[in-house]
Amino acid sequence: MSQHLSEICALLVRHLICKTLLEHDRLQLRHLVRIAGISPRHTKHGLAVLINHRLVSFHPPGPVDETYYEADKLQIYNLVRLGRSSELVYNRYGAPAADILQVSQCFGLATASQLVDEAKNSTQANQSEGADLGNDCRTSLAPSVDDFQTQVKQLCERHFLEAVTDLSFMSAVDLDLAAADWVRIHDARFAKGTSGPKKSSDFRDAVEAKKLKLKRGVESLESPSPSEDASALAGERDSPEEEDKPRKRRKTSKEAIAVADHREENARPVEKHRDSRPDAKVSGSSSAKVDCLKNSTSASSSPEEGMAYLHVNNLRVAQALRSNLLAEFAKRRLGEMVGWVYGALLQVLEEASVGDPSLIKDDVREFQNATADTSQVVGALDCTITNAILNDIEARDEFARKESLKVEDDAEHEHPKTQGPSKSSKHHKKQPINGLRSNKHRPEEKNEILRKAVNTQLHILADDPHEFVNYDKHFQKWSVDQKRLIDIMIQLEIERTINARFGPTATRMTRILHEKGNLEEKQIGQFGLVQQKELRTVLATMQEAGFVDVQEVPRDNARQPSRNIYLWTYDQGRTCSIVLERVYKTMSRLLQRYNYEQEIVTSAREKRQRTYIPERQESVLEPYEEAALAAWDAKEEKTLLQLSRLDELVLLFRDCADPGDL
DSSP: OOOOHHHHHHSSOHHHHHHHHHHHHEEEEHHHHHHHHHOOOHHHHHHHHHHTSSSEEEOSSSSSSOEEEEEEHHHHHGGGGHHHHHHHHHHHOOOOHHHHHHHHHHHEEEEHHHHHHHHHHHHHHHHHHHHHTOOOOOOSSOOOOHHHHHHHHHHHTTSSSEEEGGGSSSSSHHHHHHHHHHHHHHOGGGGTTSSHHHHHHHHHHHHHHHHHHHHHHSSSOOOOOOOHHHHHHHHHOOOHHSSSSOOOOOOHHHHHHEEEEEEEESSSHHHHHHHGTTTTOOSSSSSSSOOOOSHHHHHHHSSGGGGGGEEHHHHHHHHHHHHHHHHHHHHHHHHHHHHHHHHHHHHHHHHHHOOOGGOTTTTBBSSSSSOBOHHHHHHHHHHHHHHHHHHHHHHHHHHHHHHHHHHHHHHHHOOOOOOOOHHHHHHHHOSSSOOOOOSOOOOOOOHHHHHHHHHHHHHHHHHSSSSOOOTTTTTTTEOHHHHHHHHHHHHHHHHHHHHHHHHHHHHHHHHHHHHOSSSSSHHHHHTHHHHHHHHHHHHHHHHHHHOOOEEEEEEEEEGGGOOEEEEEEOOOHHHHHHHHHHHHHHHEEEEEEHHHHHHHHHHHHHHHHHHHHHHGGGHHHHHHHHHHHHHHHHHHHHHHHHHHHHHHHHIIISSSSOOOOO
């Protein structure tokens, strides 16, 4: 993991235990107590708090009663996106859902009843504070308890909130190892190993599918039933080429059971993680208990019962943020209205893939098989967006009507013998071009006009060179190839970075290498129309920064430098990692500057935050303190805006990119 990412995590969570775990990776309790220099009692209490907020993960590696603790850097980094995720839920589902998500992010683990109570209390407190200060509240009427309960159920159905399971406290590395061990032991396709590119690819796909089912609670790490084993063995068929080969004698049932037992004994034991239960041990001693959970954390418990502990599903939030990135990309390229329609289509595909786990590959990074029709996209559009589309159609109709009347008037002036208005002009005055007249058409007709308009926008997206959507004429369904579009966005962002750092010539060379593949220096100059001297300088500078590299291909066994072929190569995944590391470094420096500037005005900020003397606010602050606070507010706004823009790059390069490329 990146060193600068660890610095960001240490700046976001200024806790001694978390800082120690970030510096030393995973540790046992006795080592953590010795390195941190605090008592075991305070260490256990701090671990319980951090585990409750899912900032620290733990996992027992085997039957030995020793637990390892590790700071979850990805979960800690998600603290940067608290505002972005709340805004996303607010735009989709309204203010009560955003309040529920904020409370869940602050609490870490909480039941549905706790989320509803805290959201209700915080809403009432904000409204009373806004009324005292004379400000307008976000909502005119306070949401009721039923509204909050409905939003909790909706967020659970959309998988923004998930029930806490034993796997929720495992780190990503432990989950990968556990899923890989399970597939290697129980999947008959990989009984003889995973050698070969085809088999390695199938093994990775099987591991990702198992991880997804584990996260959704569809399956567990326990051994499958005999019927599942039989179906897995029956699903493995010999290819036509292998049918002609002499077959080996099949093992009997006793021999197969013996082989399976032998594999399980030799493999790393994968046990169910019992330490994440309410009575889990924080250390090896039996007296140390985790007090953050008091009820059973069962994934099967329904959220409305109030018994299951819930937490924010950050993978689902990243999927929704990725859809927003694609919608903004389409909006910048094709217009605002097309971006609205594309965002609605992505939301429909996203919810369809969440409802059916078989449609998702590589966690939530792509949904290649999800499809939607035009009526579903129309149903997903917000009422304000539909009104804007209808108003735009009406405005275009009015403009076309005026233009047609103007043409007819010009024709009448040219031919004065024609008396009275023509039938066509009467028809144009009565009937608009697209058949839409405000407040005169029935809802069914407006829905049909809206469906045609949305269908037109989707065809515009399909006809674009980037092919934002794919249309199946047989089933009349729309789909999106997200992986290809994400690669395009990543490449455009890399070219923008290279252009700002090395100039337009370097951008042109990068684009040529990305499209053509490995090329010699002479070929690059011919394709890019660049002089050899300038080209060599630019390529050397980019090679020093790590954006391009040279591959040596010998002509013969002598390997003489004068007879070798030198090919310039460009790897998008490697360049993406370099840019991501620089983004982490910039964010770390911004957070350090933010903390330094904040400490300067600490006393003035504390005075301004005194709420018990609002009528004497002006007399409390000195003139120089007011000036310092005004300067601090401007710096804070700029810093947070820069952090938000950098977080978009992290979302694109890390959370949206294919993990195999990084």
